[in-house]
Amino acid sequence: MSYVHLFRRYLREQGLPVTQQREAVAEVVFESGGHLSVDEIEGLLRERGEKTGKATVYRTMEMLVKSGLVAERDFGEGFKRYEHLFGQMPVHGHLICEECGGVTEIQEVELKRIQDRVAALEGFAPARYRLEIFGLCAVCRAAGHELEWKGLSCPIERV
Amino acid sequence: MSYVHLFRRYLREQGLPVTQQREAVAEVVFESGGHLSVDEIEGLLRERGEKTGKATVYRTMEMLVKSGLVAERDFGEGFKRYEHLFGQMPVHGHLICEECGGVTEIQEVELKRIQDRVAALEGFAPARYRLEIFGLCAVCRAAGHELEWKGLSCPIERV
DNA sequence: CACCTATGGAGAATGATTCTCAATATCTAA
DNA sequence: TTAGATATTGAGAATCATTCTCCATAGGTG
Incomplete structure (x- = not known):
């Protein structure tokens, strides 16, 4: 109001x-x-x-x-x-479950600090932030669902 | 290849x-x-x-x-x-200039650590990350452009 | 090599978002 | 408070990315 x-x-x-x-x-x-x-x-x-x-x-x-x-x-x-x-952290993100579509808020103070620091390095003036993490929520994991790409041992971490 | x-x-x-x-x-x-x-x-x-x-x-x-x-x-x-x-950090984001549309990569090791920790707190199994920061790039700032909402003293930080 | 199944392609269908433009509401100044 | 200049509104058309449909065809298995 x-x-x-x-x-x-x-x-x-x-x-x-x-x-x-x-x-x-x-x-x-x-x-x-x-x-x-x-x-x-x-x-x-x-x-x-x-x-x-x-x-x-x-x-x-x-x-x-x-x-x-x-x-x-x-x-x-x-x-x-x-x-x-x-009533929200200025920088907050979302956990999005790919199985059930559920969305959980992430309120993480550190994120803003880090993101501002990175932006400052580039001389960038930040205005809006967006962070989304897609995966499987606790409920769906408990129900036995698995991530679709699980079978591929992730090569990205190793490169 | x-x-x-x-x-x-x-x-x-x-x-x-x-x-x-x-x-x-x-x-x-x-x-x-x-x-x-x-x-x-x-x-x-x-x-x-x-x-x-x-x-x-x-x-x-x-x-x-x-x-x-x-x-x-x-x-x-x-x-x-x-x-x-x-050849990229597993978790990396982008700085997107709202004036010129330019995109800069953010390679920040800490991000993954923090994001994984947050996800773990919720029992969430992360699969994909997405981080975007919208604002003004160094070039456009130097050219005298300003953020469109600059006039409003940001109330969010104070709540 | 042949069969079974999943894919590929062309174009239609969908659906969110944007555009158009005449009618109307807002703001400023007197 | 009113008049006038200007910006907004709304209904529906237009746009445009993405998805769907369906049948000819390629991929994989034995």
Whole structure:
């Protein structure tokens, strides 16, 4: 709710109009704790009686990402997901299970330190981070599933 | 070239036929040092006189990724890119400039250690890693470009 | 060498994302 | 508060990467 203020501030700083639709999209995203797809955001807007078009949702999500308040994710589903970054480590990643599709957050302080150091070495000014680790979650391992490439003794480690 | 052997081995281990097309795609990918799009791979195959269909390229890339010999990347262009992992750190990421689109490799030993530790905490068996940092490269910074969200004093660090 | 099965290819189908453009909302200044 | 300049919105078309379909064909086994 009040996080929407920050987005409004961002829009004004950029000289962009603060519209009802942009506020509505931001509210829905900031009120949700999960990883939202554009479809889900549209659904939440519809529930609230908002009639925001799909194109507007896409356009607004782009601004939210640029503002740094929201991060874009790709869990390999063929479409993007979005999550706001409040109450999260500034740099956090995801463990994605290739068997069940489950997603676990990784909150790791060290990551930001290391990533910033690497970026600094190159004279690079970092804005957004994205870390995803694909593999098998504990539940699926316990259920007897195995990684598909397990059979090949990994040559990469040895080169 | 000889890396194609490893792919053949993978296919046999999985009980999958080793076809001309699969070998041709693997050769093209292993001979290239860059980040290839499917379009570019198709082009390279055409140059070599191969008549490999687009669907086959996609299917083969999926296998190469599952084999662990090739990694899938998304630099925010709207399509995927692929790179083989030989001669690279097993866990490496990319610095992606939002201004010029330039991509710089990050070879950072610590990353794998940290990421493995985090994964282990959750009982997760990692298979593939993906790390991307978006921002401004040194060249674009020197040229006077600025990050688009710079105006908003970042609230995330403070929460 | 022949059979069985999985693959390959062409193009259609899918589906996320982007674009178009007329109608409308926002912001600024008086 | 209003007028006017400007940017946004929305519906649907357009784009474009990726996946699917189906049958002719190649690969692997004995």
